[in-house]
Amino acid sequence: MSELIEIKIPDLGGADEVEIVEIMIQSGEAVEQEQTLAVMESDKATMDLPANMAGTIQEVIIKVGDKVSQGSLVAMLRPGASNAVAEEKPVEPAAVEEKKVAVAAEPVKAAESVKTVAAKPAPVAVASSGSAHATPSVRLFARELGVDLNNLNQGSGRKGRILKEDVQAYVKKVMTEGVQGGAGIPAIPEVDFSQFGETEVQPLSKIKRLTGEHMVRVCLNLPMVTQHDEADISEMEDFRKAHNGSKPEYKLTGLVFIIKALTAALKQFPQFNSSLSADGQSLIYKKYTNVGIAVETPNGLVVPVIRDADQMSLNQLSAALVDLSGKAREGKLPPAAMQGGSMSISSLGGIGGTAFTPIVNAPEVAILGVSRAKMQPVWNGQEFVPRLMLPLDLTYDHRVIDGAEAARFLVAITQSLGDIRRLLL
């Protein structure tokens, strides 16, 4: 009999505390390599957990609802059994190379420590003994900075101990926010809707909840202004239709042209490809040009990021778009694919509307909204001519970008779309 192998959670692209939403195996079951063992739901996407080798499941360790991180133990597997001819070479080498004894105790620990670092404060645990969980030197440090340690719910040290770094981070937070968090914002009062008629309660999906939190955070932190303009895309559409009519490998959508125009504008106006430092004292310019695309999925809104979009051709952009939006709709985007954007585009053009005010996907500093293009009479100096006009909306963080810059930025985009030859310049 071969030895038992531990199946552990692989690198989740930086995601921590991922929830197990479904378990697709039971003990005694034979699995093949790459067979899905369980489904995890992270930040903004669900992920399959594939078996890294074929074998027979001896024991399932995880339960639905468990929060797991990289290294958490999933199941014990006796390799080599089933019909699949898999080498005993795991996809994730780290999973088996570690010493057995050491690892056996680890998963439990990991799960526990995740619990204690949870965002929710556990006031009783710390407060009941009457003093903050901090060593004498940290208490002295806090006194020097005038920080009341009781205001820090939990530290990042072992078992929630408050460290010097936590005190520093707290000071930074207070300095940038001025006041603590969103405290003082009145809640919307609870209403019993059943008094007006029949109702049904459905819990929000995890993605919806996280999006909601993110939106509130952005709205509270960013002074946002939205600028509107229209691009004349008559000629662009002529070209696009003609190209698509020639049965190419990739059909071009209007969006890829907009991405292209946006990357060009980001090169010209680098302040739009930046983020404000956490203390609000400096601007971090990004030397890469990654464009986020808001995608509607059955579970809610996700924003996959096209990396180095400035270096892609229209065809490549089309391919990337198909790939990412497909994955997004299937809920299979890894968290890493939703990070690192320069600016995002929210396009409602396929549905309708004349204008809207998108919310910046902070820490990005601006977002481009796209509504439905419409044939309109345009005065060309002598007469009204029918032109296909595309409404564009640019919302920007006024801490970073001024109105005139925003106007110039949007004009640059409309000009590029109005004459796509400019994109070659």
Add this chain to the structure above:
Amino acid sequence: MSDMHTEVLILGGGPGGYTAAFRAADLGKQVTLVERYPVIGGVCLNVGCIPSKALLHLAHIIHEAEAAESHGLSFGKPKIDLDKVRSWKESVSKSLNTGLAGLAKQRNIKIVQGLGTFETANSMLVEGNDGKQIITFDDVIIAAGSQATQIPVFPNDDPRLWDSTDALELNEIPKKLLIVGGGIIGLEMATVYDALGSEISVVELMDQIIPGCDSDLVRPLHKRIKKQYKNIWLETKVEGIKALKSGLKVSFSGDKAPESETFDAVLIAVGRRPNGFKIGADKAGIEVDKMGFIQVNEQQKTNVEHIYAIGDIVGNPMLAHKAAHEGKVAAEVISGEKSAFDALTIPAVAFTDPEITWMGLTENDAKKQGIEYDKGTFPWAASGRSLSLGRNEGLTKIICEKETGRVLGAGMVGPNAGELISEAVLALEMGADAEDIGLTVHAHPSLSETFAFAAEMVTGTITDLYIKKK
């Protein structure tokens, strides 16, 4: 009368005062220290902690030698040369005196000998052998300490009626010695004189010796000294002491009170009183409470902005290590640092045999305050190290918060217990829990292991004992 000015004046050269002086000087202040005695070091160094520990060391050797006899090692009856013992004891204090004087000199601290009292909030009158002088100052730290409590109706002038200072002088070894007060000082002196050959009786007003300490920690000491001493009278009050030619006749009251008895000497060890009334505090506008304590905030500031106070004179416990830490705080605050005294506990040690020590929350207090706790107790009878010392009565106890396991208090009793408490204090200050302590590898075989074992009694991971599964 000569006048001088100093940036920081320290009144009193005990452990609190000299620590404050050294720290202030190190932070760049010009410091003057006023001390009534010719040497610095205060009660602790001259007539307290240090000389008593020297004598306790000898007492320890006497007891060890006695005990060794039953283990096959005989030394015979010890010969005690009292003059030599005394001069050795004094040499210990002296070498520390000299060391401190050197440390003060290196820091350019001016030491003025004399009795200091406030003239105003910014000046002090110092009366010394060389006459009077006024010292003006920007800031002052009062570290004037405490003295043994006297009971006015007793014949305090009789040389056979001692306070702890008299007892440490070691002028004679009385045949029959009564110790009034079963606290730490009284019992330490009892240990010394018992070893030197006195017949000891102890009388205590409360229902246990070392009142305030958890009874399970006191029990092993009580059990041992009950065999060694003539009497331990609890819940008994001394009614009167009559000076007779044959000795001091002491009468007692209380339900368990014995008949009057005559002793060759009586040591009064019923506590210490702060010196708040002896420094002319009113002239500086400093508030002193009825007991003689000066109230201070956590920065050691009195009600007068630039006047600080530390040590015994600001409150209990009257311990050198508390005074020294407070002294540092006062010196740092004067030097513009944002220090404050926020230690979570001040450990207590009775250098009796066995030693008793505790820190943080006692079980008594936990019960009184209604705090939910888990207790782990490890008997030293299961410690190889203790057994190899020929002792089995010790005990290590840890008290943890029920919900989190965080250390709230600890206590030990047994030989060398006083050296074990610091780990518990560190655990408390660091916010460690029982698991942390159990997971910390302790050297074997050592008495310090017992602290980890007590913690494992809380977590249920102990293997050195067997706990029945519930």
